[in-house]
Amino acid sequence: MEKDCKHSRLSTAAMKDIAAAATGEFTIIPLTDDNIEFNYLGKKRMEEILKASGASMVYSDFLTAGSDGNTLTHPLTVYQEGSVRDDFDFGKIVMVPTHLLRETVAEMTDDYAAAGWYDLRLRLSRKGAILHISEPLYMANRRDDTGSEATHFAYVDPRNRTSQIEMESAATSHLAAIGCLVSPENRTPIDLNTGDFPVEASVIIPVRNRARTIADAVESALSQTPPFDFNVIVVDNASTDGTSEILSRIAAANPRLKVIDTRSTPHANLGIGGCWNLAINSEHCGRFAVQLDSDDVYNATDVLTRIVGKFRDENCGMVIGSYLLTDFNRNVIPPGLIDHAEWTDANGANNALRINGLGAPRAFFTPLAREISFPNVSYGEDYAMGLAISRRYRIGRIYEPLYLCRRWEDNTDHALPIEKINRNNLYKDSLRTIEINARKHR
Numbered sequence: 320m321e322k323d324c325k326h327s328r329l330s331t332a333a334m335k336d337i338a339a340a341a342t343g344e345f346t347i348i349p350l351t352d353d354n355i356e357f358n359y360l361g362k363k364r365m366e367e368i369l370k371a372s373g374a375s376m377v378y379s380d381f382l383t384a385g386s387d388g389n390t391l392t393h394p395l396t397v398y399q400e401g402s403v404r405d406d407f408d409f410g411k412i413v414m415v416p417t418h419l420l421r422e423t424v425a426e427m428t429d430d431y432a433a434a435g436w437y438d439l440r441l442r443l444s445r446k447g448a449i450l451h452i453s454e455p456l457y458m459a460n461r462r463d464d465t466g467s468e469a470t471h472f473a474y475v476d477p478r479n480r481t482s483q484i485e486m487e488s489a490a491t492s493h494l495a496a497i498g499c500l501v502s503p504e505n506r507t508p509i510d511l512n513t514g515d516f517p518v519e520a521s522v523i524i525p526v527r528n529r530a531r532t533i534a535d536a537v538e539s540a541l542s543q544t545p546p547f548d549f550n551v552i553v554v555d556n557a558s559t560d561g562t563s564e565i566l567s568r569i570a571a572a573n574p575r576l577k578v579i580d581t582r583s584t585p586h587a588n589l590g591i592g593g594c595w596n597l598a599i600n601s602e603h604c605g606r607f608a609v610q611l612d613s614d615d616v617y618n619a620t621d622v623l624t625r626i627v628g629k630f631r632d633e634n635c636g637m638v639i640g641s642y643l644l645t646d647f648n649r650n651v652i653p654p655g656l657i658d659h660a661e662w663t664d665a666n667g668a669n670n671a672l673r674i675n676g677l678g679a680p681r682a683f684f685t686p687l688a689r690e691i692s693f694p695n696v697s698y699g700e701d702y703a704m705g706l707a708i709s710r711r712y713r714i715g716r717i718y719e720p721l722y723l724c725r726r727w728e729d730n731t732d733h734a735l736p737i738e739k740i741n742r743n744n745l746y747k748d749s750l751r752t753i754e755i756n757a758r759k760h761r
Contacts, residue, residue, distance in 0.1 A: 328352070331427055331435035338424040341417045345369060348420075350436065351411050353460045358382070361456035365414050368452055375419055375447030376440065378409040379456040390458075396741045398449040401751025403493065403672055405437045405486040408744075411459045419446060433482035434489045441493040483661050490673040491666060499758035501668045507711045509634055514606070514686055519547035520623050521605035521685075525594035526566075526613035527556040532725070534565050539616035539722075541573055545624040552603055553613075554579045554594035577603040592693030592700030599688045609682040610701070617722045618643065626682045629715040636712030637705060638682040640721035647727040658718045667716075668709035672751050675744075677705040677714075680721055687712065699747050706754040710761065 327333060329350070337348055345366050349355070361379075369377045378395065385391045395410055396402075423442050431438055443449065494500050522540040526533055533553075540551045555563050555578055563580065570576040579597055581589055586597065599608050607627055611617065622640075629638045641658035645651050659678035661670060671677060681701050691707045693700045708714060735743070 327432070329433060329436035331429060331431045331438065334427070334435045334439045335424045338417075338421045341420060344417060346415050346417045346420050348413050348415060348436070349411065350409060350413065351459075353411050355411055356458045358456055358458065364454070365452065365456055368450065369414055369416065372450055373447060374450040375443040376413050376415045376449045377452055378413045378449075379452035379454055381410050382455045382458045383460065384458075392455050393459075393737065394453075394741060395451055396745045396748070397451045398444075399748055399752050400444075400497075401672075401748045401753070401755055402449075403441065403490060403751060403755075404675055404744075404748070405434070405490070405673055406675070407748075409440075412457065413440075415443065419443070429485075429488065429492075431485045431489065434485035437486055438489040438492075441489060445493070445496060480660075486673060487661065487666065487670045491669050494669050494672065494755075497755070497759070499755050501710055501758055501761075503665055503668075503713075506713050509636055509684060509687070509712060511606070511630060511634065511684060516606040516685065517548075517603060518550050518605035520545065520549045520607040520609055520627055520682075521598070521603065522549070522551045522609050522611050522623070523595060523598045523604075524551065524553045524611050524613055525556060525591050525598070526553055526558065526562055528558045528560040528562055529613040530558075530561040530565060532614035533562050534569065535616050536611055536613050537566070537569055537576060540611055541569075541575055542620050543617070543623045544620045545627065547627065549605060549623055550575045550577055550603060552577045552579065552598045552601065554581065554598050556581050556589055556594055577601075588695075590695045590697040590700065592697070592703075593695035595688075595693045595700065596695070599683070599685055604685055606685055607682055608685050608688055610680045611722065612679075612724075614727070615642075615722050615724050616649075618720055622680075622721045625717060625721070626680075629717055630682070630684065633713060633715045635715035636684050636687045637708045638715040638717065639678045639705070640680045640682075640717040641719060642679055642722050642724045643720045645723045645725050647725050649723055649725065652726065656720055657724070658720075659716070660718060662714075662716050664713075667714065671706060671709055672754065675747065676702060678716075679724070681705065683708070696746070698743050699750055702747060703750045706750060707757075710754065710758055 365377055365379060380392055380394050383391050383393050395408055423439060427438055524536055537551060543549060553566055555566060566578050570578050579601060598604060607630055609626055626638050629635060641656060643651055643656055687708060691704060694703050
């Protein structure tokens with residue numbers, strides 16, 4: 320997402336100007352300043368599909384020039400009901416029936432500087448299908464910034480706060496229109512004292528082949544000094560690089576560390592979500608299950624104290640903290656603090672459907688996590704759990720950093736190819752589709 324001052328192309332005024340200037344049966348809406356050249360009969364193909372399908376909008380894959388001079392296809396993903404995130408990639412242009420464009424912009428009552436296009440396409444999605452054409456119908460220059468930290472964390476960058484407020488407003492109006500808003504007044508109260516647990520809190524660390532970092536993560540968890548009993552549960556997902564041996568040495572010296580080796584269970588092919596399910600359903604798991612990734616470290620010894628305190632103070636089903644982005648050597652790197660300040664208690668559960676993540680570290684009331692369960696995947700498993708919990712229960716937030724998130728070459732989201740980014744985005748959109756339907760039928 321670009322900075323606020325560069326959003327005039329996507330403003331409400333720009334959408335209305337395009338509609339007013341349109342003369343033909345179909346209108347092309349440019350989403351960038353890139354030069355677009357249709358392939359042979361590409362424009363005709365887009366028009367034919369739009370007319371034959373009765374869709375409210377179509378978009379297509381496109382071609383770009385690679386650095387080696389070869390032509391590359393930029394694939395896009397299928398639009399679905401859950402594709403409500405404001406950074407959905409439609410490519411460089413979309414095509415809309417002109418009469419429907421004029422009708423829709425006439426209904427747009429908010430004057431957004433940044434969210435005009437977003438408001439328009441959400442409204443169009445309520446009038447008909449938005450179709451993806453799996454064919455590259457045009458050529459465009461490509462700015463390849465998909466792997467940058469700035470792009471990855473743009474939606475929590477404070478410099479984008481004004482536009483984010485607009486996006487939230489447009490998204491909330493859309494969710495209300497399709498009948499899936501959730502309200503704080505309808506939250507379900509929780510008895511946080513229900514059940515018997517061996518400890519009050521467990522730090523959960525799924526790991527596979529992190530010999531360089533696992534000792535740092537475990538030691539930072541073991542160094543916690545809360546006024547209650549806790550343990551650390553590491554789920555070793557068949558590591559082969561020496562991680563298992565490191566864990567054995569630490570466990571021999573500190574009985575708080577509980578290691579679950581997936582090779583000693585009948586469960587195979589586990590993703591991160593599956594590892595979480597093993598941990599929360601184990602006999603060792605405490606009343607509250609607190610996340611720590613295998614290459615990150617808590618930044619203080621009172622993290623567990625603060626998280627459990629938040630559960631107790633606000634009767635939460637889930638608590639989410641904040642973190643500092645650092646390099647491998649723990650030097651802070653831009654944008655620094657990731658605190659998800661866009662969350663509000665009144666509307667956070669709805670805005671969660673618009674953004675691409677809820678923040679970290681995440682902590683769960685174990686009985687709820689056991690009831691819902693994580694999907695057995697290694698991307699989006701925590702987001703799925705957070706959406707489901709936010710539908711019925713309060714989520715507490717801590718806006719000060721609780722751990723250091725180390726960015727390095729072995730991160731699972733480091734420098735991903737476009738195909739992997741598309742798969743990840745498609746999966747999260749599917750989670751949103753599931754959640755939207757669940758909220759409609761609540």
